[in-house]
Amino acid sequence: MASIKTKIGRRAFIKNTSLASGGLVLGFSILNSCKPKDVEKIAVREMPKEWFEINAYLKIGDNGLVTIQCPNPEFGQGVMTSMPMIVADELDIIWEDVLVEQAPFNAEKYGWQFTGGSQGIRRRWEGLRMAGATARHMLKQAAANAWQVPVGEIETTEGVLAHKTSGKSAGYAEMAAAAAQLEVPEEVTLKEVKNFTIIGHSKKDVETQKIITGKPLFGIDYQYEGALIAMAVHPPAFGLKLKSFDDSNVRSMPGIVDVFQINTLTDDMTRGYFDTNAFTDLVAIVGKSTWEVMNAKKQLQAEWEPITDYNFKMDRFGTEVEVTVPKGLESTDGHYAQMTEMASKPGTVARKDGNPEAVFKNAAKVIERSYSCPFLAHNCMEPMNFFANVTDTDAHLAGPLQAPALAETTLSTRLGLPAEKIDIEMTRMGGGFGRRAYAHYAIEAALISKQAKSPVKLVYTREDDMTFGIYRPSYHATYRAALDENNNLVAFHVKAGGVPETPLFANRFPAGAVDNYLAEQWEINSNITIGAFRAPRSNFMAGVEQAFLDEVAEAADKDPIDFRLELLERAKNNPVGENNDYEPDRLAGVLKLAREKSNWANSAPGAHRGVSAYFCHNSYAAHVLDIVMDGETPKVNNVVCAIDCGIVVNPDAASNMAEGAIIDGVGNAMYGSLTFKDGRTEQTNFDTYKMIRHNEAPKNIEVHFVKNEIDPTGLGEPPFPPVMGALANALYKATGRRHYHQPFLGKKEILG
Amino acid sequence: MATFNLKINGETKEIDVDPSTPMLWVLRDHIKLVGTKYGCGIAQCGACTIHLGDNAVRSCQLPVSAVGEQEITTIEGLSENGDHPVQKAWLEIDVPQCGYCQAGQIMTASALLKRNPHPSDTEIETAMNGNICRCGTYTRIKTAVKTAAES
Incomplete structure (x- = not known):
């Protein structure tokens, strides 16, 4: 790795000007605000008396401890550990000397603080390395100045600066004060991949100790003196809105402080892309304890009325668009009937190569299959919640959000406060899966606090969480394949759609x-609100495409892996079209690795195998999944997974995430389903919404990473979508039956 | 409202709440022990699991009035320094992802090992089946329970 200009991220490295001029004294003045919250974690070591802030990401203590900020919010993907690992490696220190803090929400210092789209490590890779490398360079410069030797002759090893010829050496702590006053270098040299000492070497998650001892970490755990508990009552069905409410029987209930209506989004405002919200008029109940408010909520008398068709303006990342929401009380049966009808008609052409119509007409064999999936609820284990303390002059919020920046504009508009007067604290999230990119619950908490003139913590019940969702849409896809007399795939046709969005990726394999x-x-x-759900759209398309290809391979009398590899060979050597958005070699690479590691040709006795591979979110994943039959019940016995996501920062944590994605995939494919009747979800809690449990999880999962030196791409999502395909294909081998409708063990699938 | 003297994590706590209040909310709202988590409120997810005596119970379905003299242990009181064999195994295997369900998982697992120090895979699955992990750490949980059993 050659030298790198620091200018791209230079803003983040420009030190606070007062610190630069005031040096040590200001080093003291930042002590309070920068003091690590978790002192007990390093109980074995004394805390430093002074910290020297080198840049926004790191400060060095006078005893050699280093505090590294994790800029992005944590929802279980492990960035609190992996992001500081990147900084620490370039800084060249011992991992055991690192303390980690969640950075404050501050776009000026930390840029895009977002968790989602498998983009965290990918987008931070260069910036975090520069944060460590520039700091290391400044420490070297400080030592060079002190020892009056050329900076190029100074070397670092695990937090120690050394000058070979003079024999001088010093720990980082000794040079930190001087380094903090130096200019940020224009250019720094990054480590070569082979010289990484922390990246690529598994480290335990820095928050596990707190998790397993029950420390308050999550938004729902947030404590604030005098805070009241709030809950919000929303319409019982999509297509309904609040008409009126009677709070007379609720106000007198024990512990109840206030009951009032709030309106999260006004009709005239332009909504942001992540302001998705079907229920903008709510009744807020504020009280002293959760149980009391929960009981009052059950007793509130509210009347609902049907919505009419309505429009609102939306700012879609700089372009204003008009969105129409239709009236009506929708049902799943109706959705499937509509989808079947739409699938029978021509769609909007997104891509066309060659002359598919003519080739299908003259094909030796045509295979056509249709697939569908239901809506899904995210069901983060921590229900939606947020703390807010809004006064006339400012607002302090704290809670679980994947992208606080996306809430800022709406908060500012609705509170009538400038954005700089709104402080959002990022707490650990009890899962996210896309759901917490939609911040309506933070807006609700803020408006409730404002009206109640009190700090409040808004808490959703599980029922609120499941019935006021931003769901994974219901999708449908029809595939056709044409084979010639030599069983070559000569034409391919996909037509896909959904309620309310299309899942199609026209340029993928x-x-x-x-x-x-x-x-x-x-x-x-549709008026049912939908949004990002782990690997949006891919979470349907991967599974059905890979199940269909399995059937085509079978019709062509070819091994399913060989069949895919032949196609990938073609895409590599003589690609059709110019916009193909995957690298055939890397997709083939994960298939080959999965084939090798699973010993594909020799499955275990009694095991029925399915394979799949997919590209999404810049990465490649393949699975070989084994099912064994336990009487009539299929059990996933083993999954071998191969992933190419470039350099893997924290391998064991990365494996954990892939294992979770596989279990999530098996669970959603087998059982996941949210259905609607007259606008109401038919599932409201975990007694009716089936989540995968211990005894249904794969017995064993092996995760293998392709070793290369490609900059990291994404991992949270890529291993998830293809699982459904591998499962469908293994089920076919086990039972002789193909599965076309998710969930595979659901009513629609069983009744056909 | 009524006054209750509860034995929680070896200490006696006096609280004044409605007798129907579930222990989950007594712990979280009144005693400020928030390690015990709210997940579903209907004993379907296990996030709120605590020990009542030696038994793992769902605190969202346990009214404070039903506790009486029985000892309550929460995740905060499972061990003094976070070094219960189950907690140590959780660290060794680095089980958690988001971590929200893990206190409940640990409380269920530690109760299981107390009554059955060497459970089979099937016994582990059966005992743990009431605890949902949305992130899908089930395979690691099973490994950690076995690790704890061996220690």
């Missing part, structure tokens, strides 16, 4: 591998 290719899409509008 097998686009580019087939001469005649057609991709079409359609959409059915």
Whole structure:
């Protein structure tokens, strides 16, 4: 790795000007605000008396401890550990000397503080390395100045600066004060991948000790003197809105302080892309304890009325668009009937190569299959919640958000406060999966606090959480494949749509591998709110595409892995079209690795195997999944997973995430389902919404990473979507039956 | 409202609440022990698991009035320094992802090992089946329970 200009991220490294001029004294003045919250973690070592802030990401204590800020919020993906690991490696220190803090929400210092889209490590990779490398350089410069030797002759090893010829050496702590006063270098040299000492070496999660001892970490645990508990009552069905309410029987209930209506989004405002919200008029109940408010909520008398069609303006990342929301009380049966009808008509063409119509007409064999999936609820284990303390002059909020910046504009508009007067504290999240990118519950908490003139913690019940969702949409896809007389795939057609969005990726595999290719899409509008759910759209398309290819391979009398590899060979050597958005070699690479590690040709006795591979979120994943039959019940016995996500920062944590993605995939494919009747979700809690449990999880999971020196891409999402395909294909081997409708063990699938 | 003297993590706590209040909310709201988590409120997810005597129970379904003289242990009181064999195993295997369900998982697992120090895989699955982990750490949980059993 050569030298790198620091200018891209220079803003983040420019020191607080007062600190630069005041040096040590200001080093003291930042002590309070920078004091690590968790002292007990390093009980074995004394805390430093002084910290020297080198840049926004790190400060060095006078005893050699280093505090590193994790800029992005944590929801279980492990960034609190992996991001500081990147900084620490370039800084060249011992991991045991590192303390980690969640950085404050501050876009000026930390840029885009976002958890989602498998983008965390990918987008931070260069910046975090520079944070460590520039600090290391400044320490070297400080030592060079002190020892009157050229900076180029100074070396570092695990937090120690040394000058070989003079024999001088010093710990980072000794040079930190001087380093903190130096200019940030224009250019620094990053480590070569082979010289990494922390990146690529598994480290335990820095918060595990707190998790296993029950420390307050999550938004729902947030404590604030005098804070009241709030809950919000929302319409019982999509397509309904609040007409009126009678709080007379509730106000007198024990512990109840106030009951009032709030309106989260006004009709005239332009909404942000993540302001998704079907229920903007709510009744807030504020009281002294959760149980009292929960009881009052059950007793509130509210009347609801049907919505009419309505429009609102939305700022879609700089472009203002008009969004129409249809009236009506929708049902799952109706959705499937509509989707079947749409699928029978021509869609909007998204990509066409060659002459697919003619080739299908003259094909030796045509295979056509249709697939569908239901809505899904995110069901983060920590229900939505937020703390807010809003006064006339400022607002302090704290809670679980994947992207606090996305809430800022709406908060500012609705509170009538400038953004700089709104402070959002990022707490650890009890899961996210996309759901916590939609901040309506933070807006609600703020408005409730404002009206109640009190600090409040808004808590959703599980029922609120499941029935006021921003769901994974319901999708449908029809695939057709044409084989010639030699069993070559000569045409491929995908037509996909959904309620309310299309899941199509027109330029993904097998686009580019087939001469005649057609991709079409359609959409059915709905008033049910939908949003990002772990690997949006891919979470349907991967599974069904890979299940379909399995059937095509079978019709062509080819091994399913060989069949895919042949297509990938074609896409590599002689690609069709120019916009193919995957690298055939890397997709083939994970298939080959999974084939090797699973010993594909020799499955265990009684095991029925399915394979799948997919590209999404810049990474590649393949699974070989084994099912054994336990009487009539299929059990996932073993999954071998191969992933190419470039350099893996924290391998054991990365494996954990992939294991979780596989279990999540098996769970959602087998059982996940949210259905609607007259606008109401038919599932409201875990007694009716089936989540995968211990005895249904795969018995064993092996995760293998392709070793390369490609900058890290993404990992949270890529291993999830293809699981559904591997499972469908293994189920077919086990039972002789193909599965076309998720959930595989659901009513629709069983009744056909 | 009524006054209750509860034995929690070896200490006696006096609280004044409605007798129907579930222990979950007594712990979280009134005693400020928030390690015990709210997940579903209907004993379906296990996030609120505590020990009542030696038994793992769902605190969201345990009214404070039903506790009486029985000792309550929460995740905060499972060990003095976070070094119960189950906690140590959780650290060794680095089980958690988001971590929200893990206190409940640990409380269920520690109760299991107390009554059955060497459970089979099936016994582990059966005992742990009431605890949902949305992140999907089930395979690691099983490994950690076995690790704790061996220690």
